[in-house]
Amino acid sequence: MSQASVSGTAAAAGPSGWQGARPGPALATLALGLVLYFGLPRLVPVPDAKLFAGQPVVAKPVPPAKPAPKPEAKPTAPAAATPVAPAPAKPLTRAQLEAKVEAETKTKAKLELDAKAKAESEAKVKAEAEAKARVEAETKRKADWVKGLHLFAIFVSTIVGIILKALPMGAVAMVGIAVTALSGTLSIADSMSGFSDVVIWLIVLAFFISRGFIKTGLGARIAYTFMALLGKRTLGLSYGLAATDLVLAPAIPSNTARGGGIVMPIMASLARAYGSLPGEASARKMGSFLTLTAYQVNCVTSAMFLTAMAANPLAQKLAGDLKVTITWGGWALAALVPGLVALLVVPFIIYRLHRPEITETPEAVVMAKAHLRDLGPIKRQEWAMLGVFVLLLVLWIFAKQLGELNPTTSALAGLGVLLLTGVLNWEDIKNETGAWDTLVWFAALVMMASFLNKLGMVPWFSKSMGGMVSGYGWIAAFLVLALVYFYSHYFFASNTAHVASMYAAFLGVSIAAGAPPVLAALVLAFFSNLFAGMTHYGTGPAPVLFGTGYVEVGTWWRMGLLISFVNIVIWVGLGGLWWKVLGLW
Structure with a gap:
C-alpha cells in the first residue's frame, strides 16, 4: 500500500473524516437517556389504580362452580304386577311418631350443614382465586408502569437525539428501536411492529x-x-x-x-x-x-x-x-x-x-x-x-x-x-431515499407512541x-x-x-x-x-x-x-x- 493511500486512510479515520454520531449531541442524548431510564422508576411512584389507564384494575370474576348434573333416571319397562292383597296398615305409636320426626329433623339439619359447608368452601375458593387474580393484575400493572417509564426514557432520548441531530433522523430512530429491544423494555416483535x-x-x-x-x-x-x-x-x-x-x-x-x-x-x-x-x-x-x-x-x-x-x-x-x-x-x-x-x-x-x-x-x-x-x-x-x-x-x-x-x-x-x-421504474423506487428514511423513523416513533399508550x-x-x-x-x-x-x-x-x-x-x-x-x-x-x-x-x-x-x-x-x-x-x-x-x- 502506498504512503498516500495510508495517509488517506488515516485521514478518513480521523476527526475530519468521521461519519458517525456527533460526539457532543450524542453524549448529551446518552446522558439524558441513562438518567431518565434509571431515575424515573425511583422518582415516579406507581400511580393509584384508578388513575392508571383511566380506570381501576379489577380482577376478572371467577365463574361460580357449576352444580353437578343430576343423573337422569332411565325408564324401565314396568314389570307385570301380581295382585297382592294389601296388608292392613298398623297405626304408629306416639313414641314411634316422635322418633320418626326426630330422625327427619336430624337428616334435614345435616343436609343444611353440608350445603352450608359446601357453599363456604366454594366461596373460599372463589375469594382465593379473585385475590390471586387481583395480585397478578396489580403485579402486571406495576411491571407495565416500570416498562412504560423505561420506554418513555427511550422515547424522550430519541426525540432529543433527533432535535440535536446526533445522527440523521432515521439512524437515531434505529438506535432507539435497538435499545428498546436490548433493554427488554419490549420484545423484539413489539419493537419492530411499527414496520x-x-x-x-x-x-x-x-x-x-x-x-x-x-x-x-x-x-x-x-x-x-x-x-x-x-x-x-x-x-x-x-x-x-x-x-x-x-x-x-x-x-x-x-x-x-x-x-x-x-x-x-x-x-x-x-x-x-x-x-x-x-x-x-x-x-x-x-x-x-x-x-x-x-x-x-x-x-x-x-x-x-x-x-x-x-x-x-x-x-x-x-x-x-x-x-x-x-x-x-x-x-x-x-x-x-x-x-x-x-x-x-x-x-x-x-x-x-x-x-x-x-x-x-x-x-x-x-x-x-x-x-x-x-x-x-x-x-x-x-x-x-x-x-x-x-x-x-x-x-x-x-x-x-x-x-x-x-x-x-x-x-x-x-x-x-x-x-x-x-x-x-424500480431504480426510482430504490433511489427515493426520503421514503426509506421516513419508513424507519416513522416506524420507530409510531411503535414507541403506541406502546406508551398501551402501557x-x-x-x-x-x-x-x-x-x-x-x-x-x-x-x-x-x-x-x-x-x-x-x-x-x-x-x-x-x-x-x-x-x-x-x-x-x-x-x-x-x-x-x-x-x-x-x-x-x-x-x-x-x-x-x-x-x-x-x-x-x-x-x-x-x-x-x-x-x-x-x-x-x-x-x-x-x-x-x-x-x-x-x-x-x-x-x-x-x-x-x-x-x-x-x-x-
Whole structure:
C-alpha cells in the first residue's frame, strides 16, 4: 500500500473524516437517556389504580362452580304386577311418631350443614382465586408502569437525539428501536411492529408517487401554468405559488419536496429575473415577499390533507390509538373552508405587512409561457401521472362509499399503475431515499407512541392533566391546551418530533376535559402544521427557503408570529363555524 493511500486512510479515520454520531449531541442524548431510564422508576411512584389507564384494575370474576348434573333416571319397562292383597296398615305409636320426626329433623339439619359447608368452601375458593387474580393484575400493572417509564426514557432520548441531530433522523430512530429491544423494555416483535403499520406505508407510497411529478415535469408544468394565469402582479405570483402547492399537496407528502424541490426554484428564478438578489437591498423588490409567502402557504396546504405532510398520518395513528377515527375525506372536508380562506388571506396579509417594491410583473407571464413552450406539449407519461393522481383523489375521497377501501390499498394500486406504465421504474423506487428514511423513523416513533399508550403512560398523563382543567368548560379548556400545544413549537425543529412527543397526550387531556374527540383530534392535527410557520427551523422547507438569503431572521420570526395569529383566527373562528355545520361539535 502506498504512503498516500495510508495517509488517506488515516485521514478518513480521523476527526475530519468521521461519519458517525456527533460526539457532543450524542453524549448529551446518552446522558439524558441513562438518567431518565434509571431515575424515573425511583422518582415516579406507581400511580393509584384508578388513575392508571383511566380506570381501576379489577380482577376478572371467577365463574361460580357449576352444580353437578343430576343423573337422569332411565325408564324401565314396568314389570307385570301380581295382585297382592294389601296388608292392613298398623297405626304408629306416639313414641314411634316422635322418633320418626326426630330422625327427619336430624337428616334435614345435616343436609343444611353440608350445603352450608359446601357453599363456604366454594366461596373460599372463589375469594382465593379473585385475590390471586387481583395480585397478578396489580403485579402486571406495576411491571407495565416500570416498562412504560423505561420506554418513555427511550422515547424522550430519541426525540432529543433527533432535535440535536446526533445522527440523521432515521439512524437515531434505529438506535432507539435497538435499545428498546436490548433493554427488554419490549420484545423484539413489539419493537419492530411499527414496520407493519399500514399508515406508515401510506406515507412511504405517497413519497414514491410524488417522484412521478418531478420526474415527468408535471409539477413544474402546473407551477408555470399558474404563473402564466396569475403572474401579472406580484400578489398574483404569490397566489400562483399557493395554487401550485395546493394542487400538489394531496399526492406529495413531503412538504420539503413541494416547497424546496418544486416551488422554491421557480420562485427564486422569478425574483432574480426582476433583479431581486438575496442578501442585498434588492431582496425587498420581490424575493423576500415571495419567500415568506411560499413558506406560509406551504404550512397551510400541509394542514389541508392527510397525505400532505409526513407527520399527519402519525397524528391519525395516535388518534386511532385513543379510539378516534380520522379518514382522508373527513380530514380534507374539515380543512376545506378554513384552508381555502387562509390561502386567500395569508398572502394578502404578508403583502400588506411586507409590501414588495415591485408590484407589477408582466414579464413573469412571458417567462412562464416561455418555460411552458420549452416543456412542449404534455407527454404520455405526464398524462399517465395526471390520471393516477386524479384516480387516487377519487379513491381517497370516496373510500367509504367504495366499501371502506383502505387509503394504503389505493396508494399501492396507484404505484403499481405508475410502474406498469413506465412513469416510474424500480431504480426510482430504490433511489427515493426520503421514503426509506421516513419508513424507519416513522416506524420507530409510531411503535414507541403506541406502546406508551398501551402501557398506560398517555392515559395516566391525560387523566392527571384533565384534573387541572376540570374547573373550566370544555371550550375554554381546549383552547388553552391547543394554544399551549401551538406555541410550544418554538422549542421544536421538526413537526414530526412535536407530534410524536405531545399530540397523543394533549389529545387525551382534551378529550378528558370534555372536548368532542374528532374535533379535538383534527384541530390539534391542523395546528401540527400551522405552528411551523413561526420559525426558520420549524419544518423541512424552512431551512431550504430561509437558506435562499432573501429574508433576515428577525423579519422571518416577526412575520411568523403575526401570521400565526391570523391562522388561529381563521382556523378556530371561521373553522369553528364550519365544523359546527359539519356536526363535529
